[in-house]
Amino acid sequence: MNLNLTKILFMNLLLFSTMLTISSMNWLSMWMGLELNLFSIIPIMNFNLSIYSIESTMKYFLIQAFASILLLMFLINKSMFFIINNNMLIILSLMMKLSLMPFHLWLPSLIEGLNWMSCMLLMTWQKISPLIMISYLNSNKTMIFIITMIFLNPIFGMNQNSIRKILAMSSINNTSWMLFAMLMNETIWINYFIIYSMLNFMIITILSKFNINYINQLKFFNINFFFKINLFMLILSIMGLPPMLGFIMKWMLIKTLMYNQMNLIMLMLIILTIMNLFMYIKMMYFILFNFNLFNKWYFKKKNFYYYNFTMFINFFKLFFSYIIMY
Template sequence: MIFPFSSFMFMLTLLLGSFLTVSSSSWFGMWIGLEINLLSFIPLILIKMNPLYSETALKYFLIQALGSTFIIMSSCLYLSLSFSISPLIITALLLKLGAAPFHFWFPHIMEGLSWPQAYILLSIQKLAPMYMLSHLHSHYFMIMASAILSALVGALGGLNVLSLRKIMAFSSINHMSWMLIAIFISDFMWLVYFIFYILISLSIVVFFNSFQSYYFSDLLNLSYSNPYFTLLLPLNLLSLGGLPPFTGFIPKWFMIQSMLMNEMIFPLVFLIFSALITLYYYLRILLPFILFLNPVLITNFKPFSLLSPAIISSFLLNIIGILLPIPFLF
């Protein structure tokens, strides 16, 4: 399901809300941007009137409204309890991001969305809260504790899940841990990681949306006679998991080097351990594609007959990491 033309205005205000937060010089302006962003996303969830979308929109509105309430509460406490302002704002932003330990709503909301809506939740909706959180990086303990918990929750939460949307949700929670720690290093570092993450997530969402795959069983019903399926999905998922030498390893490589230079050994152990677990449940998805592959003669191929330009672009995106060392060989 692609958004109809009537939703163009809501998409525009959704982006404008994020840009307003990023470009604002005051916390009040940032909060206004968050509210515009929220009120623009609700109609995009309700483009089809059915009970599932209505329930999802209501849940999302209540969670985001709770986070906004914490931000308003912090402004009310400015004169009497000024020391509590930053912890309240951090709690509100972590809640809006779906980072642990405030992650419980995120997989359930993802389960009730279509793939285009889910991608907006995974990408655009995280930009404004992450930017606001980058101004509060001095509170080391809260953000670092949330990053370690997000790494563990994102890794362990996806082990026994058969819904592809929930797997993407727990994967997002796991990647959130890397971005939270990147905030301590530099704004440039978390922005680079965020850009890589949304591009690789886009390649996977395009694949799942093209074949309308929402559960593990939907992947099993795909045609295994086409070898491109068995190539593209493993490439995308392994890149998202950060397995070298795919593209997804590049931002993690930068992060590992930066964390070692800043002597962040303790959180790095948790992040690498969680990345290995996420690769495990990605590989569980890929095994049927490998086991049920039927060898087909090259003469029987119809090259790219069932693949859209978007899927081909996602393939090229994820092999950048493989091609990157080639210029250094000459």
Template sequence: MFKNINTIIFLTTLITGTLISISSNSWIGAWMGLEINLMSFIPLVSENKNLTASESVLKYFLSQAIASSVLLFSILLLFNKNYSSTMEIILNSSLLLKMGAAPFHFWFPEVMEGLDWLTGFILMTWQKIAPFILISYCLNFKFVYLAIMMSIILGSIGGLNQTNLRSLMAYSSINHIGWMLSSLLISINYWMIYFLIYVMISLSIVIIFFNLNIFYFSQLFSSFNNNPINKFFLFCNFLSLGGLPPFTGFLPKWLIIQSLSCTHTFTAIIMVTVTLLTLFFYVRISYSAFTIYSSNISWNKNESLLIDSYSLSMNFLSLFLLISTIFVYSIL
């Protein structure tokens, strides 16, 4: 990433494509923006000259091409005034496939395995903005409700047996897609709050993984011997991503639970119960990395305790949000 001028150009068109989609006043314009975004993201993934990156490019292109074809098909039928609940479901399905929500999530973890952390972060966050905004215009509540339940359940179960951290983050993202879809059922403002906090926490985690070049679960045990500050921040963010109170990640989930409990009590109970599974594998990683024996002397003054400035700033911002969350809890 950011190696040459071509990368900057493709990042610019990537952002432009998303902005065209969410600001367009017609479905054809939105489809064009999604295609510009797709054609800009593929060269960014292709920068890594290895077999796994090439495989990820092919899987991503095929899945997105199928989604675009179905979206264009449904748009053309809408122009012929064949609007019905079936066409609405087809339109929703194409957008759910675009963002990687269950039951159309089959491509997401496999594509994530071949990406570096920065392109993976773009896939987990920025690439979901346009599909989320577009699906908010044409929500089929019964179908989206099914996608919410499947995303939360499959995202939680899928992450239990993962040793690849990129796959773990992918299944975590699928789980959070379910929560973000449920926030869309309430209000677009709830979605914006949830999405911004998710982006902030994910960025804090990705920066640490990128700086230390960590890709697998086993690397966590040896990569933090010289930097316990990074270890502390990483696992605080992991617990926050799992929604453990009083960490920041619990705040948007709490808002959604509070809103859904009035009208969809059973749904809120299922969402909270299943999310305990995601919290389980976050706690498992945190507990193992903190308690496993380290061969280094922890009080050695000569070891470096420096932390990257970008990571430090993002984590202190997360800490500020944590303090704000505790303040909100005390008021309410």
């Protein structure tokens, strides 16, 4: 009972801290919201009380505290000494919080020791406040210069066997798309974030139910043919292949870049996505071409109502994507 009350308390505090950052009228209040957000997510990351989660929490605290100190220093210089064009320094500290290139290597190593709920919060909810703060800067040239450094991240995800690290690299890739969407139109990046969060939630929920942590475990994933098709469609969707819903979030940005004649940036983003497909193709191989082997730990948490519910949502979003496109 006390643990449930503690979870509710810190989840509400996490929600309040993000709302504080979004609704603030000055940079100091936004910084306070970021700090409150950091102090509220640390107990959430330690609910399972394992030595790996404690180590990951300490890493997360040190990195976020260092980024917050840099951000506060740059904000003080901007407000007191009126340094011109130091938006790039502020963006660099926020990129460290978002785990973007070249400050991205801490996220895959940190996320390996956390449970799936904490991983989902790090890859979705924790990105809202820094992205909102970057959108307030309106520094187009600086953002384009910095985002070009992101295109090295697919190289680090090609040889990964851990699904957590693959999802972390996918999060870094999709955050770069969100930054470009924010540069073009605020509505596009909000829709992109909502669709990506929904897909991430559905995939992480399935992986958490069956305790799947590595790609090699997918060869034992022999529950149900239709449920395997469901997971297969979710992977296709987060890959961004048509006609899935994940393609819609990328198609909105590609269409906007075409209208603004930013063909080089559009080509670079498409090449980046094609390079990231290799990580997901390895997962799809074990789902489609398994060896009909299974172990008992996959059957201990059966919930057929949940299976039907996730399959309904997954197939419904397939037809919903057609409605948006046409």
